[in-house]
Amino acid sequence: MGRYMSLSSRTRWRSSERIAQRLLEEMGLKIIDVHRKVIVDGIEVGEIDFVAEDPSTGSIYGVEVKAGKIDITGLRQVYVNCLLANLKPLVICKGFADDSASILAEKLGIKVIQLSDWFLVESEELEVLMREVMEDLIEQYFIYLLIPVPKLKPEYDVVVKAISESPSISEAAEKLGMKVDELAKRISSLRSLGVLPPWARKYRTIKRLLELYKLKREFFEKLSQLITDIDTLRKELELLRRRLEVLEKTSLKKEELSNAQ
Known part of the structure; x- marks a missing residue:
């Protein structure tokens, strides 16, 4: 059957x-x-x-x-x-x-x-329709991964953490010590802040996206630190190059004086 x-x-x-x-x-x-x-x-x-x-x-x-x-x-x-x-x-x-x-x-x-x-x-039409739906879904997630990560206040960070670690909205609300309808308002605020896209409605989707948000934020933080480190290294190399130039010029002058004597 x-x-x-x-x-x-x-x-x-x-x-x-x-x-x-x-x-x-x-x-x-x-x-x-x-x-x-x-x-x-x-x-x-x-x-x-x-x-x-x-x-x-x-x-x-x-x-x-x-x-x-x-x-x-x-x-x-x-x-x-x-x-x-x-x-x-x-x-x-x-x-x-x-x-x-x-x-x-x-x-x-x-x-x-x-x-x-x-x-x-x-x-055949159903197959095409299903493929287009999957393409739209992948595109939505891809766009979400590329948008900048907004900086959140601490009260929203704890909401993101609770949802990403809870299998249900009731459990997330319990961890936060608030009612489900209050948590729903916080989730709505996360949409307004750009953390969640408008199309994310089901809790499972919201949880998955906030898990991605945490990974994305960690990635961008590490990327930002890497860029800072590279910039610092570039400046140090530039300073080292200038010092070497000074040493080289000093060495040449000493050599010229020595030859003159």
Whole structure:
């Protein structure tokens, strides 16, 4: 018997998001922002998955990605978020939950793209898609390894250490003596500081990246020290060269005086 692998809702959503991004690009839309926060009077009230521009018309869309079908509640959320952000609403999903959702989308002017209308994946196409996903993942990690290492305050250093050494967020929070939601805020701050990339959401990914961060920081510290040592050695060699020149000139003068006598 074959083994059946069930995907978590989070995994399904991330997969749908990657497919949606590729679909938007194939439609000729330009992604100009990802996970844009909707702020009202300084308070975050929502989030828009993608902000995409249609270069041919200049229209800017707020794109909501659904792993499954869209219902009335989801449509209301999309409409309000885009209204507050002054964007045109667009939904990418696997269809409508019912007829009332379809009617509401039409009445509110929400553009809905159903994935089933776009994708009929053959085995060869699936192989190409998987390869592209792997290439994107490798590229993301490669870019992360190349970005400069920001200097952290001591209170964030202990957070990085706890997460990189803990198999779960609850254990990391326990080591730090704080609640999980408080640690989640610290992780969000690490994103803002550039220590973590925006796409790192799962704890396992965050842990792996912070392990890389520690290695990268150690590497750059040693590299910086090596550069300093080389520069010091260069200066010492230059000083030695000058001293040798002085000694050589002194020796020549002594030889000339000796010959003159």
